[in-house]
Every structure is written in structure tokens, then in C-alpha cells.
Amino acid sequence: MTSALSTSRRLVLALAASTALLAACGKTEAPATSQAAAPAAAALPAKIVIGLDDNFPPMGFRDDKNELVGFDVDLAREAAKRLGVQVEFKPIDWNAKEAELNGQRVDALWNGLTITEERKKNIAFTAPYMQxxxxxxxxxxxxxxxxxxxxxxxxxxxxxxxxxxxxxxxxxxxxxxxxxxxxxxxxxxxxxxxxxxxxxxxxxxxxxxxxxxxxxxxxxxxxxxxxxxDYGVGLRQGDTELHARLDQALAAMKQDGSGAQISDKWFGKNILK
Structure with a gap:
């Protein structure tokens, strides 16, 4: 009886020690994750400032009430609505457009801006929207x-x-x-x-x-x-989230017919590319 009890007691103590050792190991080693969490998408600004030449009809110009109107103005307003941001139109010296953009005085150039290889060195362009x-x-x-x-x-x-x-x-x-x-x-x-x-x-x-x-x-x-x-919207090269979202909005406007409606208003036909 005494020998059996001693043996039983030794088994209980050994089991307790093993359990404690496993618990200690569990505290010092965090479980490995199979995949790192994906980074959150960058947020768009609450307002986008668009630089334009306000004497460039029918793309962007002032009407009889001195209000900014035009084909590109309407396109930009529709795109901003889809992005969930406010839009402000800022007349600029078109000859200094790249300085205005990269100096962060405007966030986009949207006014019949031609895509050229030379301009691509300093400007990121959306996909062409018209020819x-x-x-x-x-x-x-x-x-x-x-x-x-x-x-x-x-x-x-x-x-x-x-x-x-x-x-x-x-x-x-x-x-x-x-x-x-x-x-x-x-x-x-x-x-x-x-x-x-x-x-x-x-x-x-x-x-x-x-x-x-x-x-x-x-x-x-x-x-x-x-x-x-080809015409495209000009953006800063580092504004990748705005670039991607704007490309998506323009593509959706072509597909759902809203872009064609704006085009028909100004040109009498759909001229979107």
C-alpha cells in the first residue's frame, strides 16, 4: 500500500510539472499568424481643387453670369459626386499648370489636358477619356x-x-x-x-x-x-489612391451612360473615348 501510494503521488507530481511547463511555453511564444493584415486604403481628401483655364470653351469657361461651366466641369462634378468628395474649381495660368499641381495649389488639372510623353515626366494621367x-x-x-x-x-x-x-x-x-x-x-x-x-x-x-x-x-x-x-486628367505622381479611384469613376461613367449624357449636352453626340 505504501509503495503504491508513493508511486501514484510521483505520477501526479510529474503530470503537474508537465502541465506547468506547457503553460509557461504558451506564455512566451505568440501563435504565428498565417498572413499579415492588409494595409487600409488611403483616404481621399474631403475636397479636391481642380485647376483649369477659365477661357477654354466648351471644356471650361465662364458663362453670362460669370459662373464656371463646361464639359470638363460637368464631368469633374459627376466624378467628385461618385468619389464622395467636394470639388472646387480654381482658374490658373495654364502655362504654369505643372507648377500649380506639384506645388499643391491644385490637386488635379482637368481642362482639355493633352497626354504627352514630355508631360508624363511630371504628371500622372488617368486613362484617356476623349480624343x-x-x-x-x-x-x-x-x-x-x-x-x-x-x-x-x-x-x-x-x-x-x-x-x-x-x-x-x-x-x-x-x-x-x-x-x-x-x-x-x-x-x-x-x-x-x-x-x-x-x-x-x-x-x-x-x-x-x-x-x-x-x-x-x-x-x-x-x-x-x-x-x-488624347485628353486625360492630370494628377500628382504620388496621389495613387486618387488616381485609382478617379479612373474607376470615369470608367463607370462611360459604362452607365452618364458620361454620354454630359457629352451630348455639350457636343450633340457622345465623344468619350
């Missing part, structure tokens, strides 16, 4: 019918616009000009064309055809142009 041409506009009574006939002529262009780059690519034609005169905006250039101070203006098709339609019999658009280009 454009750099067209040549002359007075209706002009004898100019082709680009070749711009030789010896004074041609106007908006400073800082993609029209400047488009003309430069056609080196032979550019060198044939008497003068390439740069303006702060296209509207002033077209006014100088109408008064005879210019022989032609090279500008975005959406703007040129808009003004030609408003003043029938005053302007003519040549069949020749200075090339095709």
Missing part, C-alpha cells in the same frame, strides 16, 4: 486651304498648349511661318484672327469647332491638321 485634334482655323474669306499655304503667314497659338508641341513636330511647316505668335488664351487669338492680325490659329478641335459653330460664316476649319491626341 482631340490640333486643327487650323482661318477666316472664311482667306485663300488658305492647306497647311502648306501657311508659308509666310502669321499663325497664332495658346502659350503652354499642346498646339505648340504639335506644330514643333511638323518642323518643315513650322519653319515656313512668318511668325508663330503666342497668346494667353485661344479666345484672344481668335479675336486677332477675326480682325486680320493673324492669318490662322492652331488650337484644340473642340474649341475651334465650338467657336466656328457660334459664328457661322466667319471661320473655316481646314481639312489638314497637326495630329491626333
Amino acid at each position: 482631340n485634334h490640333q486643327i487650323v482655323v482661318v477666316r472664311a474669306d482667306a485663300a488658305i486651304k492647306t497647311k502648306a499655304e501657311l508659308a509666310g503667314k502669321t499663325v497664332g497659338v495658346q502659350d503652354g498648349s499642346s498646339a505648340v508641341d504639335a506644330i514643333a513636330k511638323d518642323e518643315a511647316t513650322a519653319k515656313s511661318f512668318k511668325e508663330l505668335k503666342k497668346y494667353g488664351d485661344n479666345v484672344t487669338a481668335l479675336m486677332d484672327l477675326a480682325t486680320g492680325r493673324l492669318d490662322a490659329v492652331v488650337l484644340d478641335e473642340v474649341v475651334g469647332r465650338y467657336y466656328a459653330a457660334k459664328k457661322p460664316g466667319e471661320y473655316v476649319v481646314l481639312d489638314d491638321n497637326f495630329g491626333t491626341e
Whole structure:
């Protein structure tokens, strides 16, 4: 009996020691996780400031009540609504647009901004949302019918616009000009064309055809142009969350027809790419 009790007591003590050892090990080693938690998506700002040229109809301009309106303005408002953010439109010097963006005075450039390889060095672009041409506009009574006939002529262009780059690519034609005169905006250039101070203006098709339609019999658009280009929204290269969300919103607007409705309002047809 005494021997059996001693043996039983030793077994109980051994079992207790093993349990204590296991408990101690459990306290010092945390259980391994099979997968790290995914990082939370970056939050968008409560308000996005959009830089634009407020004299660039029909993309962005001031109406008779001095309110900012236009195709790009309507697109931006619809996109902001889908992102759940407020939007503010800030007129800027378009020639200094990259400095305004990267200096964080605006959060986006949305006003007929052409996607170019040179601009991609400093700007992150959304997927293209429409296509454009750099067209040549002359007075209706002009004898100019082709680009070749711009030789010896004074041609106007908006400073800082993609029209400047488009003309430069056609080196032979550019060198044939008497003068390439740069303006702060296209509207002033077209006014100088109408008064005879210019022989032609090279500008975005959406703007040129808009003004030609408003003043029938005053302007003519040549069949020749200075090339095709895509429009996109310009963002800072580090704003990856805004970039991704804006791309999603624009794609959804194309798919559900809301973008087509805005396009039809300003152009009478769907011109979204």
C-alpha cells in the first residue's frame, strides 16, 4: 500500500510539472499568424481643387453670369459626386499648370489636358477619356486651304498648349511661318484672327469647332491638321489612391451612360473615348 501510494503521488507530481511547463511555453511564444493584415486604403481628401483655364470653351469657361461651366466641369462634378468628395474649381495660368499641381495649389488639372510623353515626366494621367485634334482655323474669306499655304503667314497659338508641341513636330511647316505668335488664351487669338492680325490659329478641335459653330460664316476649319491626341486628367505622381479611384469613376461613367449624357449636352453626340 505504501509503495503504491508513493508511486501514484510521483505520477501526479510529474503530470503537474508537465502541465506547468506547457503553460509557461504558451506564455512566451505568440501563435504565428498565417498572413499579415492588409494595409487600409488611403483616404481621399474631403475636397479636391481642380485647376483649369477659365477661357477654354466648351471644356471650361465662364458663362453670362460669370459662373464656371463646361464639359470638363460637368464631368469633374459627376466624378467628385461618385468619389464622395467636394470639388472646387480654381482658374490658373495654364502655362504654369505643372507648377500649380506639384506645388499643391491644385490637386488635379482637368481642362482639355493633352497626354504627352514630355508631360508624363511630371504628371500622372488617368486613362484617356476623349480624343482631340490640333486643327487650323482661318477666316472664311482667306485663300488658305492647306497647311502648306501657311508659308509666310502669321499663325497664332495658346502659350503652354499642346498646339505648340504639335506644330514643333511638323518642323518643315513650322519653319515656313512668318511668325508663330503666342497668346494667353485661344479666345484672344481668335479675336486677332477675326480682325486680320493673324492669318490662322492652331488650337484644340473642340474649341475651334465650338467657336466656328457660334459664328457661322466667319471661320473655316481646314481639312489638314497637326495630329491626333488624347485628353486625360492630370494628377500628382504620388496621389495613387486618387488616381485609382478617379479612373474607376470615369470608367463607370462611360459604362452607365452618364458620361454620354454630359457629352451630348455639350457636343450633340457622345465623344468619350
